[in-house]
Amino acid sequence: MINISSNEIVETIKMIRDEHLDIRTITMGISLLDCADEDCNRACGKIYDKIMRCARKLVSCGEEISRKYGIPIINKRISVTPISLVAAASKTDDYLPFAKTLDRAARELGVNFIGGYSALVYKGISKGDEYLLNSIPEALCTTERVCSSVGVATTKAGINMDAVGRMGRIICDTAKMSADNSSMGCAKLVVFANPVEDNPFMAGAFHGVGEGDCVINVGISGPGVVKSALEQVRGEDFGVVAETIKRTAFKITRMGQLVAQEASRMLNVPFGIVDLSLAPTPEVGDSVAYILEEMGLEKCGTHGTTAALALLNDAVKKGGVMASGYVGGLSGAFIPVSEDAGMIAAAECGALTLDKLEAMTCVCSVGLDMIAIPGDTPASTVSAIIADEMAIGMINQKTTAVRVIPAAGKKVGDSVEFGGLLGAAPVMPVHEYSSEKFIERGGRIPAPIHSLRN
């Protein structure tokens, strides 16, 4: 065979056919800064026109690439400039029309999610941010495809505890407002520390102000491939484990790079980054938890899990970095509970707790993700969960996030069904002792010192 051996061809096909290798998302980032207008209707019109113009061929192009290379491309998505920045110019305090405009454009283009109904409030809350925050519960519950994210902390600015307090209430309100739909609104809402501007993954994708007018970012996946590769080196030491993960990550990422370049060429839009993430799906065999268990842990969440995840996350990056010209986004292993069959099983049997998940987020991307908690959890407790996670991000100079679902009417032991890639989540217990007075204080937690590191 010219250049490539049969074994190599079969290896690739096996990855795709049996091990769930896919391109998780091609995400087009679109700047809406030039759509600001003092008239809200005019601004919405410009936003709609620009999204439709830029992303007209996004879905058909994704499908064509998928057929050409025989690799599934699961999602075609759009991220836009944080709407709080665009809408601030409009003389209105009602931002819902902006959410509806994004939803309509996404629906007509056939993309399943559009991210960027967002605000960056890590130091202060401007008027535009204020209106956007107020509208989040209704925006998420009256639209289908709009995703929202709010940056409340950075390493350089510290943690805006006023915003953290607000987000706890907003998450609880969103859960109640979408009670008849498994509190689904919360699955589309992320709270960030150190948010990244080129993340292609939902629900936290937005198109940062440092980005160009339009860009193509690609997110890859492949936990099943890594798991399968590790099955071949059972009992070997960690040097072999790390090396095996690196090699696999390299191959997976090369495919992401190829797809990104091809999409960029076909759409005539610059290539931004490849996000080297291991993104699980609820399908058995596509789980990050099972990779950790393959390393020798009886159940994900037991002692040793954080170390295993640290190795996995680091090896994925090392292997992937050389495979792509530009790496960015969140790049690491995702641990969304509801989207990972192994995490679900571990949470259901009590091996995996919220506290252990929090520890795991110290060494991986991204954070407490897709975790269902009891519907009667006080807003101040949700805020305190956010505060802890933001502190981890702030101190460790990494992106962390919280996407929790206080599932309306549900208690520990129940399960919440989201459907599709979002999966199903067992309701996990939270600490019952109050954090209310802590959250009531408000103000800011100052930016940390980055000397004298211990």
Added chain:
Amino acid sequence: MRAVVTVMGKDRTGIIAKTSTLLAENGVNILDIAQTILQDIFTMTMMVDIEKCSIGFDELAAKLDELGREIGLEIRIQHSDIFNSMHRI
């Protein structure tokens, strides 16, 4: 443009004949061909040149898929770049 045709499944007579006939009928030139039994599965890989193919790539892929269904095998065609990029630096 080069593509890789793979046929996987249970071995039987006439697999190569049927596949190569379909390719020839549509102006596809076979550059190289190899067949092995990997993990008990018959696997044939063909490197083909589809520059002069008389039909579009999607249509060719659909025809190969249809043939695969007829003879109870998986037949797929993929642009060769996916293998090059994954296995060669």
